[in-house]
Amino acid sequence: MATRTIAGKTVTVNDEGFMTNPAEWTQEIATELAKEEGIPALSEQHWKIITFSRQDAGAAGKSPTLRRITTGTGLSTKDLFSLFPKGPAKKVARIAGLGKPEGCV
Amino acid sequence: MKKLLILGAGTAGTMVANRLRKQLDTAEWSITLVDQNPTHYYQPGFLFIPFGVYGKRDVIKPKRDFMPAGTELILAKINAIDPEAQKVELGDGRTLRYDYLIVATGADIHPEQTPGLSEDAWGKTIHTFYNYEGALALAETFRGWKGGRLVVNVVENPIKCPVAPLEFLMLADWYFHERGIRDKVELIYATPLPGAFTKPLASKLLGGLLEEKGIKVEPEFMIERADPDARKIVSYDEREVEYDLLVSVPLNTGAPVIGEAGLGDDLNFVPVNKNTFLSNKYPNIFALGDASNAPASKAGSVAHFAVDTFGENFVRYVEGGELKPLFDGHANCFIESGFGKGLLIDFNYDTEPLPGRYPLPGVGPFTLLEESEANHWGKLLFRWMYWNLLLKGEELPLPARMSLAGKWKR
Numbered sequence: 001m002a003t004r005t006i007a008g009k010t011v012t013v014n015d016e017g018f019m020t021n022p023a024e025w026t027q028e029i030a031t032e033l034a035k036e037e038g039i040p041a042l043s044e045q046h047w048k049i050i051t052f053s054r055q056d057a058g059a060a061g062k063s064p065t066l067r068r069i070t071t072g073t074g075l076s077t078k079d080l081f082s083l084f085p086k087g088p089a090k091k092v093a094r095i096a097g098l099g100k101p102e103g104c105v
Numbered sequence: 106m107k108k109l110l111i112l113g114a115g116t117a118g119t120m121v122a123n124r125l126r127k128q129l130d131t132a133e134w135s136i137t138l139v140d141q142n143p144t145h146y147y148q149p150g151f152l153f154i155p156f157g158v159y160g161k162r163d164v165i166k167p168k169r170d171f172m173p174a175g176t177e178l179i180l181a182k183i184n185a186i187d188p189e190a191q192k193v194e195l196g197d198g199r200t201l202r203y204d205y206l207i208v209a210t211g212a213d214i215h216p217e218q219t220p221g222l223s224e225d226a227w228g229k230t231i232h233t234f235y236n237y238e239g240a241l242a243l244a245e246t247f248r249g250w251k252g253g254r255l256v257v258n259v260v261e262n263p264i265k266c267p268v269a270p271l272e273f274l275m276l277a278d279w280y281f282h283e284r285g286i287r288d289k290v291e292l293i294y295a296t297p298l299p300g301a302f303t304k305p306l307a308s309k310l311l312g313g314l315l316e317e318k319g320i321k322v323e324p325e326f327m328i329e330r331a332d333p334d335a336r337k338i339v340s341y342d343e344r345e346v347e348y349d350l351l352v353s354v355p356l357n358t359g360a361p362v363i364g365e366a367g368l369g370d371d372l373n374f375v376p377v378n379k380n381t382f383l384s385n386k387y388p389n390i391f392a393l394g395d396a397s398n399a400p401a402s403k404a405g406s407v408a409h410f411a412v413d414t415f416g417e418n419f420v421r422y423v424e425g426g427e428l429k430p431l432f433d434g435h436a437n438c439f440i441e442s443g444f445g446k447g448l449l450i451d452f453n454y455d456t457e458p459l460p461g462r463y464p465l466p467g468v469g470p471f472t473l474l475e476e477s478e479a480n481h482w483g484k485l486l487f488r489w490m491y492w493n494l495l496l497k498g499e500e501l502p503l504p505a506r507m508s509l510a511g512k513w514k515r
Binding site for chain 1: 329372
């Protein structure tokens with residue numbers, strides 16, 4: 001397993017750049033990863049989604065699907081696509097320090 | 106007398122009833138199945154119907170033909186499940202009590218969940234081959250079709266048989282070639298996935314195959330709505346794909362009654378332990394086949410391997426033993442690639458499909474992730490195996506757990 005330093009902290013990542021230990025995540029890391037995903041600044045709505053996703057993953061043991069995020073946050077799928085353009089499920093999971101979403105078998 | 110109740114007499118329900126009737130003492134256990142439909146569908150056969158390879162009679166048989174002696178099949182709708190009281194209410198007014206419940210109600214398509222899909226154009230310029238009626242209607246449309254843009258779109262994953270949309274496109278390439286109008290047909294695959302398939306290596310190899318056949322992939326396409334008047338589908342990020350004929354794989358969900366009983370996730374699939382199929386909520390409820398949320402392919406082969414491991418586990422469990430984590434996510438799928446050829450993929454939770462040879466005494470080896478004629482015959486032979494061996498819970502010469510024998514590791 002590779003490691004890399006994000007926002008001054010060394011964390012373990014897989015070969016697709018997803019963090020493998022959610023406990024190593026910090027808000028500063030999220031801000032950095034968001035920039036890598038083409039999101040220059042995280043708004044309140046971004047944080048609402050990230051916070052929900054981390055809580056949900058903590059309970060379910062896996063990254064939430066888009067459907068789960070919309071049900072849990074009250075935001076629409078359209079909103080998710082404008083906040084996290086192209087592949088929001090994957091981007092949310094990466095920025096929130098969670099594993100790559102499974103469920104697309 | 107202990108009561109085992111199985112909801113759904115499709116592929117998984119029928120197989121597990123046959124398997125457990127052999128393994129559980131008839132003096133101690135009653136086995137009852139409930140299903141609202143008297144007809145058993147050979148679902149893998151739907152793929153071939155639009156192209157005239159299979160007809161109605163190839164894919165349907167009465168469910169009763171596959172029920173083992175010593176089980177009861179009740180043909181009724183399931184109105185409600187009460188997991189706390191351990192009872193199920195049927196549409197005919199009866200209430201069934203159970204000691205153990207196996208949910209095998211499968212997955213079904215829901216075109217009404219995507220705006221524009223199942224309205225006036227449904228069955229005309231918008232089709233599906235994911236159910237019996239849809240496959241027959243598409244066969245009818247294809248017969249008179251003069252060519253144009255044919256778009257296949259997967260609405261959302263997971264879907265039953267994740268390779269079927271690819272097979273459909275490759276068979277379409279062959280079919281229109283044979284009809285002499287391939288040059289008038291554009292084939293496009295709009296998928297929510299980043300590539301042709303879910304697993305990296307298979308995605309690359311299958312993607313290459315699609316390219317060779319002139320099939321264009323529109324990746325990461327999450328459909329928001331269909332616009333039947335303008336004949337286009339629109340994604341959430343406002344990309345548009347125009348079509349003359351749209352073949353949709355609509356949203357797949359578990360049975361609504363599962364959700365109403367509090368047994369389902371967001372898509373009405375039952376959350377289970379992925380190695381044992383025990384419900385996360387109730388110690389006397391299991392879910393097998395497409396009905397569970399196990400992150401394995403929703404496919405008949407997976408249900409078969411699952412039942413193979415489940416039988417002995419269930420017997421041990423009801424006698425007070427522990428469930429062992431026996432199921433490894435094993436899937437084994439023939440993929441039709443057209444022109445009388447096919448591929449075979451064999452994988453599980455941890456190992457993605459790898460190239461190599463799949464050894465099968467007497468018949469094989471079959472080529473893995475590589476086209477061959479043997480794989481095409483394997484696929485057609487599978488229909489005979491399904492009706493005559495698989496459903497009846499007979500042993501197949503295939504190990505339930507995936508083996509790395511013959512596979513080329515990277």
